[in-house]
Amino acid sequence: MKKNSLLVVLLALASTAQAQRTAFLPGQPWPDNKGTHLNAHGAGALYDQGRYYLFGEHKIAGPKGNSAQVGVHCYSSKDLYNWQDEGIAFAVAPEGSGSEVEKGCVLERPKVVFNKKTRQYVMWFHLELKGQGYAAARTAVAVSNKPTGPYKYVRSYRPGAGQWPLGYKEEWKQPAPGEASLKWWTPEWRTAVTQGLFVRRDFTPGQMARDMTIFVDDDGKAYNIHSSEENLTLHVAELTDDYQGFTGKWNTIAPAGHNEAPAICKRGGKYYLLTSGCTGWAPNAARSFVASSIWGPWQQLDNPATGPDADSTYHSQSTYLLPVAGKKDAFIFMADRWTPKNPIDGGYIWLPLRFEGDQPRLRWADRWALSAFDQPQPKAVVAP
Template sequence: MMYKTIFKCRYILAVMVFCALGQVRAQKTSFQPGKLWFDNNQRLINAHGGGVLYHEGKYYWFGEHKGEQSNAAWVGVTCYSSADLYNWEDEGVALAVSKDEDSPIVEGSTIERPKVIYNEETEKFVMYFHLELKGRGYEAAHVGIATSDNPAGPYQFIKNGRVNSGKWPSNMTEGQRTSTDKPDDYEWWTKEWMNAIENGLFVRRDFKAGQMSRDMTLFVDDDHKAYHIYSSEDNLTLHIAELTEDYLDYTGKYIRIEPGGHNEAPAIFKKDGRYFMITSGCTGWDPNAARLLTADHILGQWTLHPNPCVGKDAELTFHSQGTFILPVAGKNDAFIFMADRWRPENPIDGRYVWLPILFEDGMHILQWSNQWDLSVFDQLD
């Protein structure tokens, strides 16, 4: 009987070792867009509408924590880390919601599109996010700001509010600034109303209180200047606003892009001195065709181009919506388009679609791939 017991224990131990080795061998070596993606604890990665920071040899993925039946923030912003982009370790909650009902980030508020950048001068990690106050729907249209001494957090909430109150966009004419018409002067969604939007109707409306900020991203340029890019004017117009040297406020310098164009979900990158931005239209939780914009200067004139997606389901951005464009460290001109497949009926099951950005004749394209790895960029090195 003793020998049977010893044999049984050895068998169980062997099975445990085999399973452990199997888990090691199960490390991911490729991306599978739209498939379930698990962290080191074999739990679904819960980082929606996110962005990635690369710092000292490691990637940090920040995103919205979703529940099964709610898109509201009941946990906060989560963080995952990785050395290879395929396998991610759960770093916990980077920015936790508050239990204080007077806090702007109280449980049940809306925290979306978190992005983090690093300030080399202050040695602070700075997080921006779209914030909607609890119980007010999408009326507030605030930006929230938090900081940390460590990339994974915890982040301390600093402030929130509208953007650039009392400041005019640099590409808005004197006639547009001084016009006296008001939103009540127009019937919504008419040609006249759209013309008024293009001429700054909502910028004037929000001039004193500050401009609306919803879907957003952050970008640090080669000269270390940082910019907040966000959907404004009731999601009808994009703004790009320059940040102060500490990345915690605005210089007052900003521009409007595609007034009345109905763009959201901005994601930006720079290649060969040229700026590229992918956005989407506004169709609620449903996907639509991506848009591409380019500029020679980040605060300069932006030009709209056709949908950069090609192939089957290109008109739906492969059933997803962009959130961030990730430069791959150590590879020249290697960028990953990060997108989400939103599932409002079960938010936690929203899937991630990561695709390589490839280039043809100086313009980039997005093409579907069921499975791919970073070797796709080797031809560019």
């Protein structure tokens, strides 16, 4: 019996050792330490005291899984390849509780940052109130004393209430004649959007906030970047020192550009932003932008994806740019392959983000490792 027990243990250990990943396999099933496919969609990641923490939407099977039935799932890792299940970091409130975050609400793209002043972990996410579709367009915050949670719900916001964006022209503060009757997607309508059509509409209640990410700059200032104005314009809004509210300072990015799924990083003193177009659950070609200040102006660059399936960003949509600890200017492009009919089956595309001058570049790889960042950056292609 003892020999048989020892054999079972040895076989189990051997199996575990064989299961340890040493590379990323984009698009393939990604089992956690329990052998279950990671359940962290629209994810963000945090590096804290030698460990990475992954936070994402916990999905269930069937169309009902597109709403929040459980909450935000957390995993941890030391190497980014192998993930340990840390359970539900933020649980939705019970059905019928009347909470803004009760079961059945829409809770998307959770991002967690650490606040050095308060010593708290702060989670932000896009929130849609139960039964209201995507009409609420709010961004919400929760806090915890531990990275793995549990996170306590604080409140939700419509940012920018009663505040004009930076550099907003005085003549744009009043509606232009006939703007209410403009036909959508015409050049005149796009001009009206650029000149504040929806900013004015939402001035008092606050601006819409859907797909979002959080960025902490080198000076400790944090920013919430989100799709606003019916997903037509991205907004960047400065957070308070405790990262739990807004200072009222904000600006627009690519007005009328129809961007969502923002993901941002900083390299060489410049800010790089990757987004997607707005085509529902269907993938599309990614966009990229660069700026010398987070407040802009932002210059639009090319589609960062290259090669086959670049026009669909390899059948995925951006969610986060993860800095790799200990490697200078090394960022992982994190993206989702959505499966709305059965959300729990959604897959993950993680690829190394490289740069050709100011242009971020993505290239498909069936298999890759962090050693890819040890290779020199590709040279910028100079047009003749």
